[in-house]
Amino acid sequence: MFTAADFIPKTYSSTIESGTFEWSAPSNIALVKYWGKKDNQIPANPSVSFTLKNCKTITKLSFEIKDASTPLSMTDSFSFDLLFEGKPKEEFKPKIRKFLERIEAYLPFLKDYHFTIDTHNTFPHSSGIASSASGMAALAMNFMSLEKKLNPEMTDEYFYQKASFLARLGSGSACRSVKGNVVVWGSQENIEGSSDLFGVEFPHTIHENFHNYQDTILLVDKGEKQVSSTVGHDLMHNHPFAETRFAHAHKNLDKLIVIFESGNVEEFIKVVESEALTLHAMMMTSMPYFILMKPNTLQIINAIWKFRAETKTPVCFTLDAGANVHVLYPGNVSKKVLQFIKNELVGFCQNGQYICDEIGAGSQLIIDN
Structure with a gap:
């Protein structure tokens, strides 16, 4: 190395x-x-x-x-x-x-x-x-x-x-x-x-369940963030939960080693959504505290949870340091998830905009x- x-x-x-x-x-x-x-x-x-x-x-x-x-x-x-x-x-x-x-x-x-x-x-x-x-x-x-x-x-x-x-x-x-x-x-x-x-x-090893994963990015807010990522990173220096968070990331990465090998999409969803919410929890509990999610971000998250519970479709979300939502799902359920996005989620996007992407x-x- x-x-x-x-x-x-x-x-x-x-x-x-x-x-x-x-x-x-x-x-x-x-x-x-x-x-x-x-x-x-x-x-x-x-x-x-x-x-x-x-x-x-x-x-x-x-x-x-x-x-x-x-x-x-x-x-x-x-x-x-x-x-x-x-x-x-x-x-x-x-x-x-x-x-x-x-x-x-x-x-x-x-x-x-x-x-x-x-x-x-x-x-x-x-x-x-x-x-x-x-x-x-x-x-x-x-x-x-x-x-x-x-x-x-x-x-x-x-x-x-x-x-x-x-x-x-x-x-x-x-x-x-x-x-x-x-x-x-x-x-x-x-x-x-x-x-x-x-x-x-x-x-x-990465199980075939994850070989053709899709990422549809819902553009909730295209404006400049109120707090830059650089500033957000710096606020972790004196964060009361920083050390616990860093240890938690190591544990979740270890979990993903097993998940990727086994192909367990349900456990993948738990880790990925927890990580996304933990990221934003760190922002909301820093000093000064800040929120980058928007009301429509929460509307989308709740709609995904409802759709997943009702249809048993293995779709989940993740977030970057911003308001936009990445919708992650296996390629074999693409048709069903994209129809759900068009029917129920596009209305929460700025100007109805979203981008379809996949693993590259x-x-x-x-x-x-």
């Missing part, structure tokens, strides 16, 4: 003056939630997520080496243009610059090039789906493609683990968007290879030129 020091390159064996890469990276939905972190984007507890397929960021990275005509003021600084959906997006640049500062020690060539970063999402921006995970993962994959050109001897294992490591420094959950289908981030005694530094593919395979290379 690699350490942070292993990701600091000593020398490069090749050179490259210009080129273009393009990668897609998906969003992911945590089943065991990560909430609370230490310095350098280290999680306070482990998490596990389904990698999604359709909700993704596609990022093209063009680069050219700075030459003698480059102004002296730019030779020792990061130089990049940022386009979102084909148009300059100046307000995104500070976040990218901060990311570059965090990863420069691990990619020492960053100040040698001028980059053009052209990015877009397959889901509507401001749709209430966090795009930082998919966005930072896609950017990390592109930077790693460039480093692989400089170091062609690089192994695939090193490539993907370092990409996940770098993505984490941009957005914690981004480290779970590099690979698929089920990814663990954070050290867990019973999961070999698990690490606080990067995400790893879940190494245990992780980041994909589109252009290597």
Whole structure:
């Protein structure tokens, strides 16, 4: 297993003056939630997520080496243009610059090039789906493609683990968007290879019941959250229930090892819904306390519980740090659940909007030129 020091390159064996890469990276939905972190984007507890397929960021990275005509003021600084959906997006640049500062020690060539970063999402921006995970993962994959050109001897294992490591420094959950289908981030005694530094593919058996899991995302509120996830994570530092919560996450991850192997969807539902509500309970009991769920979030949850009790259909919900509801269910009940969503849940969505997604395979290379 690699350490942070292993990701600091000593020398490069090749050179490259210009080129273009393009990668897609998906969003992911945590089943065991990560909430609370230490310095350098280290999680306070482990998490596990389904990698999604359709909700993704596609990022093209063009680069050219700075030459003698480059102004002296730019030779020792990061130089990049940022386009979102084909148009300059100046307000995104500070976040990218901060990311570059965090990863420069691990990619020492960053100040040698001028980059053009052209990015877009397959889901509507401001749709209430966090795009930082998919966005930072896609950017990390592109930077790693460039480093692989400089170091062609690089192994695939090193490539993907370092990409996940770098993505984490941009957005914690981004480290779970590099690979698929089920990814663990954070050290867990019973999961070999698990690490606080990067995400790893879940190494245990996954029953066929979970192979084609669906995630329909109900867009309850597309507005900006009153409290950012960064602030929410920080509020765990002095939280009265923090240590109990972190221990609880470890226990739930151990439960999922057994559940994934046995295919027990009923027990899966208990863990996943409990985790979602515990995440929001932490928000409601922090100081200052806050609530990100909306009235329609609760309406949807109650409707799902009622439908499940009446029909015995194995459908459940989970939540991110926001008001939107992820409806999770096996592929073999898709028709029944989608009809239920259209009949009873769409009315609780902003402008009737929802997105159909499913388990996916992780980041994909589109252009290597």
